[in-house]
Amino acid sequence: MNNVKEIKSEKLKEKYYEIAHPSGLKIMVYPKENYSSTFVIFGTKYGSIDTQFRLEGESEYTCVPEGIAHFLEHKLFESEELDAFERYAKTGASANAYTSFDRTCYLFSCSKNLEANLEILLDFVTHPYFTEATVEKEQGIIGQEIKMTRDEPAWELLFSLLRAMYKNHPVRIDIAGTVESISHITADLLYKCYNTFYNLSNMAFCVVGNVNPDDVVKVADKALKKQEPVKIERKFFEEPKEVNEEYTELKLPVASPLFALGFKEKVDTPERTNREITQSNIILDVVCGKTSSLYNEMLESGLINTSFDFEYFFGFGYAAAIFTGESDKARQVKEKITDRIKYLQQNGIEREDFERVRRKLYGRAIMAYNDVDEIANNMIASEFAGECVFDDIEILESITLEELNERLVKSIDTECCSLCVINPEGE
């Protein structure tokens, strides 16, 4: 095969193969020596934020109901004959799917019958079958899924923070939509979304574990027909630099008050590079990681407890530094974190702090290559971001304190910040 490229990392002692399949699908095969199982993802770069889009040549944007990407994920498992789960039941694979803000992934893991399972996955994802009757049936099931997540305080907290930070960007809508929004979904709309985003040129296929590239290509040759690539235009939502609301509050049956604090980053280009992501991860760890003076001070004084956490949150057209935890003095937490960021922006990050966090992230980057599940998910994410999964470890080596300090000033504006609080009921 002349369309196979080997991608290697000397530092990680890992490699995988990238195959430009004639059908138009990019296939990645990552053999793990001595592993018994294989983890497979068939993903499309299509998620809950893709609410308005058009194909090249179309004049109007198509506007679809919130939650349709997730709905489509559910429906794709069905077919006119045996549905996907019934087919997997014969092979023993453990199959599932998920929809996030910017991708939909169909996956399975197995330790036997790999070829048969690959065939099932490639087949059902490329053969949609929707009718009004099956759409209606799913509305009941997904309605319950929506209600379930609405009983999860952490989920409610994240989305109230996103609504507070973002005025226009669809990252502010719930991934599964609402009971109301999904009631507008029809079979026709599902086909429209399917035909746009499930084009092989917008998808990727990733196989990790007990596998060799030839096995995968053989099945793909049989299962996939050549597709003309499409060019999808996602609507880029103009988002002001400022947050939508600085403070919001709601009441839920929780044990003690929860908070989420988000610093909204001004983004000029839709996607963050691996380098920017790594920089931000280091910065946040320096600001309030477990070794930091700020974290320990807040913990000892009772301002936070060990549920405190932070993450660099990003995707197509949005990025933010988010801090969450339990506290009955959320405004004080916000003040402390803001002060610390301002201090570091003025005085710079200390070299010692930078080096210890870098060393830790080096270890964590290596740890990410144990689990076939984690590797496959990271590969799909990197692929859709247009980068290589092995880059992280090289970036960690070459990153400098100077660029960190620069990014710290550029990426966090302490004025563009939202605080959301969930209070226990009856207070």
Next chain:
Amino acid sequence: MVISPKVIELGEKLRLVCVPAEDFKTSQISISLLVPREINLAENIIIPKYLTYSSRDYPNPAALSARLENLYGAYVSGSVVKRGESSKIELGATCINNKFALYNEDISYETLELLLKLLFEPCADGEKFEKQKFELVKRLKTEDVESEVNDKRQYAFTRMIENMCRDEVFGITKKEILEDMRKTDEASAYRAWRELLQNATVQVNLIGSFNEENSKRLIEKYFSAVERKPLKNETLFVEQAEDVTEVTEEMDINQSKLVIGYRSGMKSKDDNFYAYQMMVDIFGGGPYSRLFMNVREKLSLCYYCSARLYKEKGIIVIQSGIESENRQKALDEIAKQLEIMRKGEFEEKDFEASKTAICDSLRGVCDTPDGIDAFLNTKLDEPIIPLEEIIKNYENVTRQDIIAAANAVTLDTVYMLKGKESGLDE
């Protein structure tokens, strides 16, 4: 991955399990201590958090976390879980495989040493833990326990168990536990920690790149200072429910949580285990199960409806999230599906699907250090048998075994956490 665990007995109910594995990027350590639940229950909940908060050599969290960063971002954790009517206290650590060390350090040995220091050298004066630190950790742990109510599924599950097993050690309530935690102090916790080291059934798992001899010597050195008096861990198995208890509680939530508890009929955790496990899987395990296919797919009543066997206590629990007005419909369908299991009217393909899926996933268990560790920890107080043997045991289960298991099951408790209003305001 094919593994060859080596079991080294270091004393009565004290053993080391070594699993050499060079294909992983990490090495993993766990130290499990199993003790009867009712002894020092509250203290044993706080202890793992206290031990992993700081220690003599790393007297505050910042010092400990700096040490972990120095070990290339190694993780340590301390936890306690209920296992039958025992508490399993566990300290665990994960670090990168030695071959990725930048300066040839023996990271796995250093991490093992750190973990042993956390277990054996807490901040204490010989009679009690440090008061100020203990009070802080006690507050943190109390908040952890209190905030479990935030997870409504878990909360409903816990309330069902508390009702179903109200006269058993297994059913000691969260409220009682919090009350007991309030009464603990730095002296009682220190005593409990000493007793834990003396009384527990202990297993140390080393998975990855370890020098076996050096590791063994280090572990022995620490345990040699303890006067070991291991206690027996026992769990009461109630074979049959006497009558059905129905409990409904209200909370301001969007979706009602239905939790149903059954007595399996098992007399001990190994009694016909493979047949029970498969029966529960066909009934309410994977997407091929009766509950998924009917309660969810056919009737559209829910997003999840699944059954699980808790072998350490011999009970089966079904969980589902539904509209409150659909309670009876769901109960009827669940009862109908159990009846199908009892009469042996489930299809041959369901039976085969379950067997194939269970065996398939077991073959992949050893592909992560976590999977190996979890597998070894299901065998704390018993011989470790090879996975192939377990797979064979599943393969040998017959339809008749399944039917017999289903017929021994009795309904004990129906619990519902009812949402105050039906429907969202949208």
